[in-house]
Amino acid sequence: MNQAAFGSTKEYVASKQLLASVNVAVALEKPLLIKGEPGTGKTMLAQAVANSLGKKLLIWNIKSTTKAQDGLYMYDTIKRLYDGQFGEEGVEDISRYIKLGKLGEAFESPEQVVLLIDEIDKADLEFPNDLLWELDQMEFYIHETKRTVKAKKRPIVIITSNAEKELPDAFLRRCIFHYIDFPDRDLMEEIVRVHYPDVEANLLKEAMDIFYEIRSLRDIRKKPSTSELIDWVNALQIGGIPAEQIKKAIPFIGVIVKKDEDLETVRNKVVY
Amino acid sequence: MFADFFYTCKAKGLSITLGEWLTLHEALDKGLAGSSLTQFYYLARTILVKSETDFDKFDMAFEECFRGVQSENEVTAQMLKWLDKPEMAELLHQEEKRWLNQIEEIKVDKEDVEEKFKQRLKDQDSEHNGGSYWIGTMGKTSFGNTGGNVGGVRVGGTTGYQSAFAVIGARKYRDFRDDRMLDNRQFQMALRRLRHFSTKLDVPKTELDINGTIDKTCNNGGCLQIVMEKPRKNAVKLLLLMDSGGTMIPFSNLLNELFQAVNKSNHYKDVKTYYFHNCIYSKLYKTPECENGDWVDTEWVFRNLDSDYKVIVVGDAAMAPEELYSESGNYRGPNGGLSGMQWLQLLKRHYKKIVWLNPKMAPGHAPWREAETAIKEIFPMYKLTVEGLNQAMTTLMTNKSR
Numbered sequence: 001m002n003q004a005a006f007g008s009t010k011e012y013v014a015s016k017q018l019l020a021s022v023n024v025a026v027a028l029e030k031p032l033l034i035k036g037e038p039g040t041g042k043t044m045l046a047q048a049v050a051n052s053l054g055k056k057l058l059i060w061n062i063k064s065t066t067k068a069q070d071g072l073y074m075y076d077t078i079k080r081l082y083d084g085q086f087g088e089e090g091v092e093d094i095s096r097y098i099k100l101g102k103l104g105e106a107f108e109s110p111e112q113v114v115l116l117i118d119e120i121d122k123a124d125l126e127f128p129n130d131l132l133w134e135l136d137q138m139e140f141y142i143h144e145t146k147r148t149v150k151a152k153k154r155p156i157v158i159i160t161s162n163a164e165k166e167l168p169d170a171f172l173r174r175c176i177f178h179y180i181d182f183p184d185r186d187l188m189e190e191i192v193r194v195h196y197p198d199v200e201a202n203l204l205k206e207a208m209d210i211f212y213e214i215r216s217l218r219d220i221r222k223k224p225s226t227s228e229l230i231d232w233v234n235a236l237q238i239g240g241i242p243a244e245q246i247k248k249a250i251p252f253i254g255v256i257v258k259k260d261e262d263l264e265t266v267r268n269k270v271v272y
Numbered sequence: 273m274f275a276d277f278f279y280t281c282k283a284k285g286l287s288i289t290l291g292e293w294l295t296l297h298e299a300l301d302k303g304l305a306g307s308s309l310t311q312f313y314y315l316a317r318t319i320l321v322k323s324e325t326d327f328d329k330f331d332m333a334f335e336e337c338f339r340g341v342q343s344e345n346e347v348t349a350q351m352l353k354w355l356d357k358p359e360m361a362e363l364l365h366q367e368e369k370r371w372l373n374q375i376e377e378i379k380v381d382k383e384d385v386e387e388k389f390k391q392r393l394k395d396q397d398s399e400h401n402g403g404s405y406w407i408g409t410m411g412k413t414s415f416g417n418t419g420g421n422v423g424g425v426r427v428g429g430t431t432g433y434q435s436a437f438a439v440i441g442a443r444k445y446r447d448f449r450d451d452r453m454l455d456n457r458q459f460q461m462a463l464r465r466l467r468h469f470s471t472k473l474d475v476p477k478t479e480l481d482i483n484g485t486i487d488k489t490c491n492n493g494g495c496l497q498i499v500m501e502k503p504r505k506n507a508v509k510l511l512l513l514m515d516s517g518g519t520m521i522p523f524s525n526l527l528n529e530l531f532q533a534v535n536k537s538n539h540y541k542d543v544k545t546y547y548f549h550n551c552i553y554s555k556l557y558k559t560p561e562c563e564n565g566d567w568v569d570t571e572w573v574f575r576n577l578d579s580d581y582k583v584i585v586v587g588d589a590a591m592a593p594e595e596l597y598s599e600s601g602n603y604r605g606p607n608g609g610l611s612g613m614q615w616l617q618l619l620k621r622h623y624k625k626i627v628w629l630n631p632k633m634a635p636g637h638a639p640w641r642e643a644e645t646a647i648k649e650i651f652p653m654y655k656l657t658v659e660g661l662n663q664a665m666t667t668l669m670t671n672k673s674r
Contacts, residue, residue, distance in 0.1 A: 020311065021318045024304050028295060028319075035324065078480075078498070085496050125460060166457030172322035173289055179324040 012041065012048035013191045021178035022049060028176065031117075031135055031157035033167075036180030039225025041191075042160040046116035049158065056113045058155075060102035066123045068130030071103035072140050073149075094144045103134060104149055112153035121161040128171035136174060183226060185212065195230050202243035207233055210250060214257065219265055224256035232256045277337045281320065284333040288320050295319050309338065459533035462658060465665040466508045466582065467539070479503045509542040510534065511577055511623070515587030516560040517550040523631040526656060527586060530629075544577060551591045551601075552615045554608025564605060570615065574622045582668045583619070583626040586656065589633075591643040613646070620650055627664040631656040 006022045014022075022045075025032035034042045050057035060071055076097045084091045100108060106115040120128060134140050138151035159175065161167060183191060185208060192204060207229070215223045224232075232255040241251050250266070257263050281288050296319045299305070305312040313334060321330045477500040484499035512534060514527060534543060546556035546568070555567040595601040596612045610618070620626060628651040634641055635655075647653065652667050654660035 017314050017318075020314055024299060024315060024318055027302055027304055028299055030295070033322070081496055081498075125457065125464075168457075169287070169322075173292055175322065176318050177322045178318055179327070 006049050006052050011051075011194060012044055013187065013194055014045070014048070015181070015183075015187060018045070018178060018180065021176060025158075025176040026156055029154050031159055031175045033172070033175040033177050034158060034160045034180060035162075035177070037182055037223070037225060038162060039227040040180045040182060041226060042180060043116070043118055046114055046118075046158045046160075049156065050114040053114070053156075055156070056109070056111070057116060058102050058106050058109075058113050059116045059118060061118050062120050062123045062127070064122055064124075066127065068127055068134075069101075071101040071117075071131070072134065073101055073104050073142055074099045075144050095147075098142060098145060100149070103131075104140070106155040107138060107140075107149050107151040109155070110152055113155045115155040115157050117157065117159045119162060120159050121167065125168075129168050132170060132174065182215075188226065188229070191226060192230055192233055196233060196237065199233055199237060200243060203236060203241075203246065204233060206243050206246040207236060210247065211256065214266055217265060217269055220262050221259050222257075222262060228256045274337075277316075277333070280337050281330065281333040284329045284336075286321065286326055286329050286333065292320055459530055459658065459661065460536060462661040462665055463533055464539070465662070466510065466668060467506050477502050506539045506541060508540050509577075509581045510540050510544070511573075511581040511583045512543065512545040513552065513556070513583065513585045513587075514545065514547050514560070515550065515585075516547045516557070516562050517587075519550075519588050519590050520631075523588070523656075526631055530586065530656070542581075544573075544581070546573065548587075549604050550587075551595050551612035552585075552619060553602045553612060554606050554610070554615070562604070567605070570608070570618075574618070579622055579624050581623060583623045584664070584668075585619075585626065585628045585651065587628070587630065589628065589630055589644040589647045589653070590641065593642060596643050596646060616647065616650055625668045626651050627667050628653040629656045629660065629664060630654070633660075 006019060006026070022032060034045060036042055046059070047057060049055075075094075076099065080091060080094070080097045090096055102115065106113050135157060138154050139148055141148050188208060189204065192199060192208075211224060211229050211232070214220060232252060235252040235255050236246065239251060245251065253263065253266065257266055278288065278293055296316055299315055299319060300312075305315045316334070317327065317330055321327060479501050481499040481501035484501065485497065488497040488499050489495065512531075514531070520527065531545070534545075546558065547560050547562055548556055549562045552570065554570050556570050556573055557563070557567045559566055591612060592601075595603075599609065599611050600607055601612055608615070628647060630644070630653055633653060633655040634644065637645075639645055644653075652664070654664040654667075
């Protein structure tokens with residue numbers, strides 16, 4: 001099974017270990033669980049993997065009310081009942097009222113797809129456990145129609161978690177795990193340049209100085225993230241702020257610091 | 273072929289299953305590690321380790337297997353107990369500045385310290401605090417914790433100075449082991465035991481009542497009539513009282529986790545949280561800072577939160593005797609004419625179900641902790657670990673009163 005390996009794309013810069021993890025997960029046909037600080041590009045990874053391998057991307061966004069069943073299929077009983085009342089045609093065909101969820105879609109797809117299960121920790125504590133069999137065997141059974149939906153081509157499953165809730169052990173055992181470290185300066189520079197290739201070197205340096213300094217402050221409550229730095233650099237560019245002004249005034253600070261208490265801390269401690 | 277590595281990982285506390293181990297072999301078979309040790313390291317880590325908090329254990333196991341480095345400094349549980357003295361940190365605070373001035377002048381040879389440490393581990397047979405030779409707290413030897421010696425080996429406890437050569441047996445990661453304390457998921461699972469389903473609540477009817485629908489539809493001559501019902505909801509109400517006194521500071525992270533877990537467990541009918549300082553008196557504070565004025569009357573709480581509330585008190589129960597027994601023992605706020613002990617009795621009388629969770633409860637019978645022993649007499653007390661919390665929840669849910 002010689003598949004094209006995943007590499008950094010034009011829009012996404014990944015560290016070597018991350019590339020290795022993705023390729024391991026693809027080769028071993030296991031779900032890849034990605035954890036990391038908010039804003040380190042967990043969700044974007046799936047898009048990049050899909051682009052790089054030339055596959056279609058399906059996204060299953062998890063919310064606090066999401067049930068495992070939602071990803072498999074839905075049986076619209078009430079619609080069928082009403083249809084029965086009015087003698088609509090085809091009521092005896094249950095499969096007309098079965099709608100596949102994202103996971104089902106991924107299984108039914110004739111070609112291999114990348115399936116992103118985004119922010120799995122948002123759901124109920126037991127949610128991951130309810131998907132064990134489906135992710136292992138890549139199949140599920142529709143009771144109403146007595147049909148088994150089996151993956152035609154095993155999808156590449158990428159799961160992200162913000163570590164809001166701990167995930168159950170049984171689930172973790174089946175995954176390949178990767179923790180996205182916060183990027184260091186060099187990698188960060190590369191990442192910003194991917195988004196804004198012609199950002200002025202001085203401006204970027206000054207902005208990163210401030211950014212890493214704020215992150216290093218002990219009593220900061222919400223550390224600024226990569227995506228916030230990117231936004232900030234953009235704001236500085238658009239605002240036409242000269243590089244030497246950045247440290248003096250820290251313009252548009254609201255883009256990277258979002259809490260009142262943190263603003264206070266930054267004003268007191270970051271002084272040039 | 274790496275069976276040793278497997279067992280070393282296990283010994284370091286990583287819970288690796290055979291399935292994961294076989295997956296690693298499959299990956300090696302497919303040549304995913306190439307022939308590089310670094311690649312092998314990342315490959316093994318990505319397959320075997322499922323949490324960034326375990327990376328350190330994995331690193332230790334890896335180093336031991338593939339570099340032959342071994343550490344023989346085993347610190348006994350008994351010794352760790354002698355060193356379990358978070359309260360010493362407060363004392364230390366006053367001395368801190370004096371010591372810090374001397375830091376620059378101290379130079380210690382690492383090998384020398386480790387050598388002596390091993391020797392002394394063998395010799396020591398009792399608890400020492402404040403001395404200058406044995407391993408203990410607040411001392412000036414190179415061993416033990418919360419001490420003034422800055423170039424030594426720290427044994428257990430929490431970090432005072434950062435400069436100890438090696439944190440031997442600090443067991444930073446024990447929170448993730450069997451008696452783990454800090455795992456939010458475990459807390460939440462434990463809190464789930466507090467359930468008492470009831471449909472008598474005042475909520476909208478959002479669930480399809482199948483039996484009702486069939487009945488109505490039949491009575492309606494087969495013409496469909498849908499009946500909805502109220503979802504079954506948890507009827508448990510929770511009152512959380514947290515100690516926020518000085519001696520609790522070492523546990524603030526733990527309390528934070530518990531607080532988060534309670535707040536995330538949104539299946540309770542109601543959760544109320546108040547804070548107190550060392551002991552409960554006539555006022556309960558609204559914030560952990562326990563600022564004067566930012567409080568409610570304890571009696572108001574009794575009046576407004578009825579006796580069905582299940583009460584969880586979290587505190588180290590390390591009051592001074594006068595804080596517990598004197599009618600003017602509250603040195604921060606009003607006493608309300610009663611001693612701390614009497615307030616606790618009132619609390620017990622008012623609520624049907626109360627448990628006390630203590631993050632540093634002494635194992636077994638500990639008569640030297642006077643306040644703790646006295647409070648154990650009134651409330652069932654559990655150590656604030658996942659296991660203790662589970663027991664406490666069971667106590668809260670059982671019907672018979674103590």
